[in-house]
Amino acid sequence: MSNVLLVRDLKVEFRVAEGVVKAVDGVTFRVPKGKTVALVGESGSGKSVISQAIMSILPKAAHITDGEILFFDPEKPGNFYDIAKLKPESREMREIRGGRITIIFQEPMTSLSPLHTIGNQISEALHLHHKKSKEEGLELTIDMLRLVGFPNPEAAVNTYPFELSGGLRQRAMIAMAMICHPALLIADEPTTALDVTIQAQILDLMQKLQQKLKMAILLITHDLGVVASMADEVVVMYHGKVMEQGTLEDIFTDPRHPYLKALLKAVPRFNMKEGERLTPIREITRDQDSKFLAQANPREVLSEDDKPILQVSNLTKVFSTRKTSLFGSKPAGTVKAVDQVTFFIKPGECLGLVGESGCGKTTLSKMILRAISATEGSVVYNDRGSDVDVLAMNNSELFDYRSKVQFIFQDPFSSLNPRMTVFDIISEPLVIHNIGTQKEREETVKELMNLVGLDVRFLRRYPHSFSGGQRQRIGIARALALKPDLLICDEPVSALDVSIQAQILNLLKDLQKELGLTYLFISHNLAVVDYIADRIAVMCQGRLVETAPKEVLFKNPIHPYTKRLLAAVPEPNPDHKLDFDHLVSEKASDPSQWEAPFTINDDTKPLMLDLGDGHFVRVHEGTSVKDLKS
Amino acid sequence: MFSYFIQRLLVMIPTLLIVSILTFIIIQLPPGDYLSNQLQELKAQGESASAAAKITFLREQYSLDKPLIEQYAIWMGFWPGPNGFSGLLQGDWGHSFAYDLPVTEVLGDRMLLTFVINFSTILFIYIVAFPIGVYSATRQYSIGDYGFTLIGYLGLATPNFLLAMVLLYYANYYFGLSIGGLMDEKYLDQPWSWEKVKSVLDHMIIPVIVIGTSGTAAMIRRLRANLLDELQKQYVTTARAKGVPRLKTLVKYPIRMSLNPFIADIGNLLPDVISGSVIVSAVLSLPTAGPMLLEALRSQDQYLAGSFLMFLALLTVIGVFISDLLLAALDPRIRLTGGATK
Numbered sequence: 027m028s029n030v031l032l033v034r035d036l037k038v039e040f041r042v043a044e045g046v047v048k049a050v051d052g053v054t055f056r057v058p059k060g061k062t063v064a065l066v067g068e069s070g071s072g073k074s075v076i077s078q079a080i081m082s083i084l085p086k087a088a089h090i091t092d093g094e095i096l097f098f099d100p101e102k103p104g105n106f107y108d109i110a111k112l113k114p115e116s117r118e119m120r121e122i123r124g125g126r127i128t129i130i131f132q133e134p135m136t137s138l139s140p141l142h143t144i145g146n147q148i149s150e151a152l153h154l155h156h157k158k159s160k161e162e163g164l165e166l167t168i169d170m171l172r173l174v175g176f177p178n179p180e181a182a183v184n185t186y187p188f189e190l191s192g193g194l195r196q197r198a199m200i201a202m203a204m205i206c207h208p209a210l211l212i213a214d215e216p217t218t219a220l221d222v223t224i225q226a227q228i229l230d231l232m233q234k235l236q237q238k239l240k241m242a243i244l245l246i247t248h249d250l251g252v253v254a255s256m257a258d259e260v261v262v263m264y265h266g267k268v269m270e271q272g273t274l275e276d277i278f279t280d281p282r283h284p285y286l287k288a289l290l291k292a293v294p295r296f297n298m299k300e301g302e303r304l305t306p307i308r309e310i311t312r313d314q315d316s317k318f319l320a321q322a323n324p325r326e327v328l329s330e331d332d333k334p335i336l337q338v339s340n341l342t343k344v345f346s347t348r349k350t351s352l353f354g355s356k357p358a359g360t361v362k363a364v365d366q367v368t369f370f371i372k373p374g375e376c377l378g379l380v381g382e383s384g385c386g387k388t389t390l391s392k393m394i395l396r397a398i399s400a401t402e403g404s405v406v407y408n409d410r411g412s413d414v415d416v417l418a419m420n421n422s423e424l425f426d427y428r429s430k431v432q433f434i435f436q437d438p439f440s441s442l443n444p445r446m447t448v449f450d451i452i453s454e455p456l457v458i459h460n461i462g463t464q465k466e467r468e469e470t471v472k473e474l475m476n477l478v479g480l481d482v483r484f485l486r487r488y489p490h491s492f493s494g495g496q497r498q499r500i501g502i503a504r505a506l507a508l509k510p511d512l513l514i515c516d517e518p519v520s521a522l523d524v525s526i527q528a529q530i531l532n533l534l535k536d537l538q539k540e541l542g543l544t545y546l547f548i549s550h551n552l553a554v555v556d557y558i559a560d561r562i563a564v565m566c567q568g569r570l571v572e573t574a575p576k577e578v579l580f581k582n583p584i585h586p587y588t589k590r591l592l593a594a595v596p597e598p599n600p601d602h603k604l605d606f607d608h609l610v611s612e613k614a615s616d617p618s619q620w621e622a623p624f625t626i627n628d629d630t631k632p633l634m635l636d637l638g639d640g641h642f643v644r645v646h647e648g649t650s651v652k653d654l655k656s
Numbered sequence: 657m658f659s660y661f662i663q664r665l666l667v668m669i670p671t672l673l674i675v676s677i678l679t680f681i682i683i684q685l686p687p688g689d690y691l692s693n694q695l696q697e698l699k700a701q702g703e704s705a706s707a708a709a710k711i712t713f714l715r716e717q718y719s720l721d722k723p724l725i726e727q728y729a730i731w732m733g734f735w736p737g738p739n740g741f742s743g744l745l746q747g748d749w750g751h752s753f754a755y756d757l758p759v760t761e762v763l764g765d766r767m768l769l770t771f772v773i774n775f776s777t778i779l780f781i782y783i784v785a786f787p788i789g790v791y792s793a794t795r796q797y798s799i800g801d802y803g804f805t806l807i808g809y810l811g812l813a814t815p816n817f818l819l820a821m822v823l824l825y826y827a828n829y830y831f832g833l834s835i836g837g838l839m840d841e842k843y844l845d846q847p848w849s850w851e852k853v854k855s856v857l858d859h860m861i862i863p864v865i866v867i868g869t870s871g872t873a874a875m876i877r878r879l880r881a882n883l884l885d886e887l888q889k890q891y892v893t894t895a896r897a898k899g900v901p902r903l904k905t906l907v908k909y910p911i912r913m914s915l916n917p918f919i920a921d922i923g924n925l926l927p928d929v930i931s932g933s934v935i936v937s938a939v940l941s942l943p944t945a946g947p948m949l950l951e952a953l954r955s956q957d958q959y960l961a962g963s964f965l966m967f968l969a970l971l972t973v974i975g976v977f978i979s980d981l982l983l984a985a986l987d988p989r990i991r992l993t994g995g996a997t998k
Contacts, residue, residue, distance in 0.1 A: 083896050115902055124899030136890040139909050140989055151898040186988045202898065 029098060030210050030242040031057040031080065031127075036093035036110070038075050038084070049075045049088065051266040057210060059100060062236065062243040064257035066250065066289075068307075068523045069494075072266040073246045077212045080244070081123055082114040099126055100209050125155035128203035132215035134195035138187040144171075144198045145183025152205045170201040173238075174231060192383075193224040200231065207239050214246045221382045221550050226594040229256055230606040248523050250293050251553075251596030254278060255604040262286050278600045292528040293598045294557040296580060303535075304557065306528035310479035310499075312536075318473035318506075333408050334370035335512060335544050336394070341367045341403035343389050363389045365568040366403070368634070371512070373408075376538065376545040378559030378576070380552055380591065386568040387548045391514045394546070395431060396424060407431070407512075429459050432505040436517040438497035442489040448475075448500055449485040455507040474503040478533060495526035499533065506537070514546045519554060531558055552595050556580060561640065564588045567617055569626070570634070574641040584643045584654050586620050623649040660991075664980055668973050675969040676744070680728045683958050683965075690753040690956045691715055718751060718959070731962060744966060750959025754952065759963045763945060767967070769838055770944040772856075773863055774933065778925050780868040781875055782918070789879030790911060796884060804876065811873035817939045820866040824940065827862055838863075838942050863940055867933045871925065875918075882917055886910035912986075919983055923976030926968075 038050040050072045057063045065073045078084045080095055095109040099122075112119040128151075131137040138147060148170065149163040158166065164183065171179035174197040187195055196216065203211055213232065217225035229252065236243055245256055253260060253274075260277040262269045262285065270283040281287045291305040343364040364386040371377045381387050393400045396416055405416040409430065419427060432455075435441035442451055452471045456462060462470065472482045478499040489497055498518060505513060515534065519527040535558060538545060549555050555562055556576055563573040564587065572585040583589050596604050617626035623646035626632055634642040637651050645654065688696075691711050698707045715721050719730050719737050729735030731750060733743025742748040749759035792801045838859050843852040886892070887910050895905045934946035945964065952961040984991045 081897050083893060120899045120901065122899075124897055129897045131890060131894065133890055137894045139891040139895070139913075141912055141987060142908075143988075150895075150900065154899050186992065188989055189992065199894075202894075 028059050028100075029056045029096075030059050030100065031244070032094075032096040032098070033076070033080070034094050034096070036076065036079065036095060037091045038072070038079055039089050039091050040085075040087045041089060042087050049266055050079070052093070053263070053266070053268050055261045055268065055271060057242045057244050058259070059209075059242055060236070060240050061258040062245055062256050063259045063261060064245045064247060064253040065261050065263060066247060066253055067263035068248055068525055070265075071263045073263050074214055077129065077214050077244070077246055080109060080212060081127060081129055082109055082112065082119050083123070084114075097122060097127065097210075101126075121155065124151050125206045126208050127210045127212065128206065128208040129212040129214060130196070130199050130203050130216045132218050134192050134199055134219065137199060138195060140186065140188055143184050143186055144190070144201075148183075148198065148202045148205055151202055155206045166205065167201075170205045171198070173235070174198075174201045174204070175227075176201075192220055193227065196220060196224075196228055197231065200228070200235070204235055204239065208241055210242045210244060211236075212244045212246065215248070216245075217252065218247070218249070222552070222594040222596075223382055223591065225252070226596070226604055226606070229596075229604065232256070233606065249596065250290065250524065250598035254598050254600045254602075255596045262289070274600050278598070289525065290598060292525045294528075294531070294551075294553040295597060295599070296553060296556060296595070298557065304528040304532060306532060307525040308529070310529055310533060312477065312479040312533075318470065318477050332373060335373045335408050336371045336546075337404075337406040337408070338370070338390075338394065339368045339404050339406075341390065341393060341405060342401045343386070343393060343398070344401045362568050364393065367565075367568075367570055369563055369570060369573060371544055371546060373511075373544055374538075374542055375560045376547055376558055378555035378562040379546060379548045379565060380550065380555050380562060381565035382550060385565045387565055388516055390565075391433070391516055391546065391548060394514065395428070395433060410511075425459075429455075429508040430510050431512045431514065432508065432510040434498075434501055434505050434513060434515040434518045437521055438494050438501055439521075441501055442497055444489055447486055447488055448480075448492075451489070451500060452503050452507055455504060459508060461508070470507065471503075474507060477506065477537070478503045493526075494522050495529055498522065498526075498530055502530075502533065502537070506541070509541075510543070512544045512546070514548070516548045517550070518547075520549065520551065527554070534558060552591055553597075564591065569617070569644065570642075571624075572641075572643045573634075575639065578639055578641050582641075584637070584641075586624055622646065660984060661981065664977055668977060671973055672966075672969060675973075676732060676966055677728070679962055679965045679969070680724075680731065683953070683956070683961050684724060686956060688956070689720055689958060691720060693956065694753070714753070718753075731959065744963065749963040752952070752957055752960040754955055754957045754960065759960050762948070762960060763964065763967075766943055766945045766948060769856075769942075770946070773838075773860060773867070773942070773944055774926065776860060776864045777868045777871070777933075778922075780864050781871045781925070784868070785872045785875035785879060786918075789876045790883060790906070792876065792880040793883035793887065794906065808873040808876050811869040814869070816866055816870065817935045819869060820862070820936050820939045823862050823866060838944070863933075863936065863942055866936050866940075875921070878917055879914060882914035883910055886913045889913075916983060916987060919979050919986065922979040922982075923972060926971050926975045 033056070034054050036050055036053045037048065040047040040049050053072075053076060055063065055065075065076065067073045075084070075088065078088070079090060080097075084090070090110045093110060096106050097109055098106045107118060107122060109119070109122070112122075138144065145164070145167050149167045152158060152163050152166060167183055168179045171182050176182045176194065176197060182198075187198070190198065200216075211232075216232070217228050220228065232243065233256065235241075243256075245253070247253060257274050259271065259273055261271040262277070262283065264285050269285045270277065270281070277286065278290070281290060285307070288305065288307045292307055294304060341364060342362065345361045345363055346359070367386075367390060369377070379387050379390070389398070392398045394405055394416070396405075396419070400417055403417075407414050407416050407427065407430070409427075414423065414427065416427065446454070449468075449471055452474055453467045456467045456470060461467070471485065475482045475485065480496065480499055480503070484492075489500065492500065502518075518534070519530050522530060531554065534545070534547075537543060545558070547555060547559055552562075559576055561573065562576050562579050564571050564579075564585065566587045572579070572583070572588045579588065580592070583592055593605060617624075620626065624632065624644065625646070626644075630646060632644045632646045635645050635649060635651070635654075636642055637654065643654065691714055695708060695711050698711075717738055719727055722730070726735060729743075730737035731743050733741055733745035733748070735741075737743070743750075749763075751757070752759050752762045755762045788804050792804050795801055839852060839855040840859075843849075843855055846852055889910070892905065892909055895909050896902075900908070933942075933944065934950055936942075937944045937946040938950070949961065949964050951957075952964065
């Protein structure tokens with residue numbers, strides 16, 4: 027089989043003020059014609075540098091010191107270019123770049139210019155590499171947009187990126203990369219920033235286009251689930267070196283290298299045994315006999331029929347959009363972000379809240395904290411025996427409440443103030459709530475650092491000197507400082523690499539046990555929720571559609587939306603590839619398109635029906651339990 | 657877009673109204689007025705009652721004997737004065753006591769020249785700052801970048817009038833460019849002719865450079881910082897990955913993005929340049945409006961000062977309006993996301 031790309035003994039160095047960093051150190055691999063090769067590794071393993079070297083868009087500090095990147099253009103048989111030797115601004119290189127080899131980036135939000143229409147940006151690539159008139163260009167652009175699944179391509183050419191959702195922007199990126207019918211597409215973490223359902227659609231689209239246009243794909247990712255569904259061959263990288271490479275089957279069924287084995291063990295899977303732990307690549311070493319643990323005052327793990335710690339009933343949030351005209355602004359319409367949500371959390375349990383972005387999960391969690399006000403409904407918090415109505419609290423009660431309920435944020439980068447030291451960050455809650463003397467606070471902060479497995483010598487450092495996982499641990503330590511009873515974790519691992527994700531998930535699990543915490547764990551990744559949660563609530567467009575204990579939900583999902591979410595999670599197992607044919611299109615997240623008895627529209631208002639065993643599903647009134655279970 | 661346009665226009669009305677009230681109050685803040693000062697002076701010189709009578713007449717003529725609010729209303733043209741409705745709204749800019757002429761006549765040519773000088777200065781700032789800023793950003797930490805940075809700091813730190821005097825001397829010494837004034841003296845009272853225009857242009861070179869240096873230096877720094885930010889952005893890499901040549905990438909994407917502050921500055925530059933040019937105009941004895949404003953404020957020549965300040969305010973408001981429209985035309989995010997609230 028002929029190759030499109032052959033990378034041989036490639037070495038790339040970064041020459042920076044601190045010295046020379048070998049980002050890529052002797053990497054050899056190939057990309058066969060029409061096939062997909064996955065380049066797998068954690069952040070910092072050098073996989074993106076390889077993609078930049080192939081495109082010849084390396085940053086100034088980077089230099090290719092050795093090796094070759096041979097590109098065999100199938101349109102010019104017998105000919106090949108050594109990209110490593112071509113000058114980045116030479117005519118040949120410019121023709122290859124964007125014409126014969128194209129790239130899709132990770133961040134659909136930032137990789138398109140906000141000032142130009144997507145039609146302009148897509149056709150630019152076409153006009154650069156092919157002589158076409160303006161009209162032909164427009165026509166081809168519209169065709170391409172239709173091909174990548176834009177609902178109304180004629181109108182879409184004139185839209186600006188900020189008017190589109192993340193999924194549509196990524197489709198526009200793909201259209202831009204495909205319009206010149208490249209021989210090789212480099213996809214650099216193309217779906218990492220997207221929801222699982224959108225991810226499945228984008229992956230599906232890439233495969234369809236690959237078959238249609240007969241091109242090769244170099245897929246760069248850290249997600250082994252995506253690899254299992256997409257790749258023909260796999261290259262595993264670690265610290266700039268190739269650890270292992272082979273066909274998909276070999277890699278997954280017979281991993282040889284310890285790094286690869288460790289990587290495979292770090293990914294949460296659906297069929298994990300009861301009590302099985304993920305093994306992170308680097309285990310956090312924690313001080314087991316921390317004084318904080320001894321002082322902690324765990325709530326006794328309570329029996330089954332105990333009162334819930336949090337009872338949310340009919341909670342609703344309506345946002346009104348405004349239209350500004352000449353004569354002031356007036357309400358133009360309303361958006362129900364959260365619609366009559368009712369659930370409870372028992373003390374010591376972990377409730378997983380699952381749904382796509384924009385379904386109202388974060389709004390819901392903010393209402394529980396009363397960071398935003400609710401339109402109607404009630405939140406009752408059971409403060410060790412005494413019920414308090416969260417929505418009716420006055421300021422001093424609210425102040426008190428907030429020491430009992432804490433929040434862990436999604437983005438470990440923006441949730442820590444870059445101008446505060448770690449000590450200031452972790453001790454701030456104590457200062458605000460005026461707990462302890464300066465000396466006692468120092469003591470507490472040190473214990474917290476031990477608790478999350480960070481060295482106390484780091485206390486004087488600033489957040490920028492920590493990795494994403496370490497920052498997230500600082501965020502966890504801050505949330506624990508006030509010894510809360512309830513932690514709300516809003517996608518705490520979705521910004522992290524798989525190996526780090528396993529660390530954080532294990533840490534959260536251990537802390538829950540040791541400190542007797544209760545979690546509300548919000549995520550769009552069902553596999554992650556499956557690993558950590560006891561019960562799962564599925565949310566779509568502001569409503570809960572199904573809640574059940576996790577074993578029940580995974581064994582017997584009833585609601586079509588839940589089924590769709592489950593189907594969209596790529597498993598790191600080549601025998602269970604994503605079934606693209608049965609992935610329902612966008613319709614599945616539109617409640618009015620769900621089949622009876624699940625349909626929700628203006629006429630029907632389905633209710634939560636009790637199926638037994640704590641399994642509830644939103645169906646039309648009068649639906650029989652037996653019909654659903656069959 | 658059209659309603660945005662109308663809205664912006666309508667907003668100008670209350671803005672100007674508030675400015676006019678503030679201007680009037682500030683001018684009236686020092687005790688007395690031009691005529692009472694004049695009277696004091698005359699009395700000190702032992703002048704007879706005839707002068708006092710004339711001043712009383714003037715006081716009535718220009719309604720200085722009325723309460724403040726009424727004076728304001730008459731000046732604006734909301735209220736009938738001794739000559740009926742005749743204020744700013746009716747296009748009557750009032751009367752200058754010091755020159756004993758209508759304000760329009762006093763300002764006339766001076767306003768035109770002020771405008772010409774300031775407009776040229778702004779043009780100079782843009783023409784010089786733009787390429788240097790782009791060069792500095794794309795070749796960050798090169799020798800050229802350091803050089804321009806150094807010159808820029810010098811430009812910011814040197815007082816304008818000092819630079820004016822130095823340049824004045826050397827320009828005359830080496831190039832024979834004339835010193836001071838805005839035209840050769842022989843053209844002073846001549847009607848406009850081609851030669852006169854040429855003389856004006858010759859005389860303008862130094863004032864424009866002097867007034868423009870600090871603005872240019874500040875603009876270079878701002879553009880460089882903006883562009884450096886934009887060059888880091890992912891969409892620049894996307895463009896390069898499409899195979900767009902380097903220069904075209906630069907012009908189409910990051911430079912276009914960093915234009916916004918440039919344009920937003922139009923509104924600010926005008927008053928800046930005018931107030932900054934007062935001292936320079938005094939040093940170079942330019943017949944611009946700056947020194948005259950200073951004199952009018954000092955002698956409490958209230959209608960001259962007031963109308964003048966209003967004119968400046970009008971220029972500023974129009975400048976901001978133009979920059980808003982340009983921004984909306986240039987940046988779809990401003991054009992299309994307006995009116996949405998969180």
